[in-house]
Each structure stands twice: as C-alpha cells, then as structure tokens.
Ligand SMILES: Nc1nc2c(ncn2[C@@H]2O[C@H](COP(=O)(O)OP(=O)(O)OP(=O)(O)O)[C@@H](O)[C@H]2O)c(=O)[nH]1
C-alpha cells in the first residue's frame with residue numbers, strides 16, 4: 119500500500135533506533151540494522167486510517183430501495199491500543215437501517231469504514247462510537263447498532279496477563295435504540311452461522 123504523505127518515515131525510524139538503544143539493544147547488529155525503517159513503514163500502514171476519512175469509505179451508494187435492517191457481522195478488526203501501542207484484535211458487527219430514500223452503501227464499504235477507524239491509535243469504546251456516528255452522519259442511516267468484541271494484547275501478553283478476556287462494546291443510534299428492533303438485530307448477530 120502507498121505510504122500516507124504525512125508520516126515522517128525518517129523521523130519514525132530514528133525514534134525506533136533510539137528506542138532500541140534505550141532498551142539496551144544494539145541497533146547496528148545484523149538482525150536489527152533494517153528494523154528501524156521496517157518498523158516505521160509498518161506503523162505507517164498500521165495507522166493509515168489517520169489520513170483517511172469516513173466520507174471516502176462511504177462515498178459510493180446504491181439505490182436498492184431497501185429501508186430495513188442490513189447487518190455485516192464478523193468483520194475482522196486489528197487496531198492498536200493508544201495506551202500501550204500494542205494490538206487489540208477481534209470482530210465488529212455492524213447493523214444499520216438505511217435512509218428513508220432506500221440508498222445503501224456497498225457491503226465492503228462497511229468493512230472499509232471499520233478499517234478507517236481501526237487503523238489509528240485507539241480505545242475500543244471510541245472505535246465503536248466513531249463507526250456508529252459515521253453511519254448516521256454520512257449515510258443518514260435511520261438506525262445503527264455496532265458491536266465490537268476484542269482481546270487486548272496489553273491485557274494478555276503483559277500487565278494483568280489475562281489471555282482470552284474479551285471486551286465487548288456497543289453503540290446504538292436512532293431506530294435501533296427501540297428495544298424490539300435492537301433485540302432483532304442482536305439475535306441476527308448472535309445467530310449460529312449456517313455457512
Ligand atoms: N477503556 C479502555 N481501556 C483500555 C483500552 N485499551 C487498553 N486499556 C486500558 O488502559 C489502561 C491504562 O492503565 P494505566 O494504569 O495508565 O497503565 P498500566 O500501568 O500499563 O496498566 P496495566 O495495563 O494495568 O498494567 C489499562 O487499564 C488498560 O487495560 C481500551 O480500548 N479501552
């Protein structure tokens with residue numbers, strides 16, 4: 119993928135080199151000599167969402183005359199905890215009721231929207247609400263339900279060390295705050311897949 123123009127790769131690489139020195143490593147040894155540049159490029163990719171907008175992800179809409187619930191579930195999520203800069207990983211489920219004019223977005227664009235917000239330094243709560251708010255603001259969805267389930271490596275591999283602990287966050291907007299509609303969406307998200 120192309121590198122976002124606002125990432126100063128040289129500066130990021132110099133910082134990684136400095137970090138390795140601070141940790142007591144030798145950044146000039148064979149195995150590490152290309153690491154600062156590699157890490158800088160990897161961060162540019164991991165944080166590419168900082169230079170992308172939800173409008174871009176949702177710009178293409180189709181008139182399919184459907185004003186009822188659409189759910190894309192089990193969207194793989196890789197994001198980065200802004201407290202420790204280590205990954206959190208899991209799935210997002212996104213349901214929305216399209217605008218009254220029946221215009222919907224492409225299904226892949228829902229997953230692209232998740233990527234825009236996941237590829238930033240994040241907390242799971244903000245990731246969840248940003249996805250929901252973008253669907254209301256840019257797609258004029260009449261209702262939105264977003265559920266995100268993730269394991270945070272900062273809780274698994276270090277710190278409290280509780281691998282397997284799952285954090286579940288949700289955000290509901292508009293018509294999906296209605297208990298019956300919300301329950302229907304949740305039952306579809308939780309239904310056993312028949313794939
Ligand atoms: N609410 C929220 N907290 C998060 C998220 N990701 C990481 N955290 C938490 O951020 C907190 C940072 O706590 P601090 O006490 O400042 O940092 P710390 O000493 O490294 O904490 P420990 O992880 O408990 O070792 C920890 O409790 C993490 O579990 C997130 O997405 N949402």
Ligand SMILES: [Zn+2]
Pocket residue numbers: 199200201202203204270272273
């Ligand atoms: Zn963390």
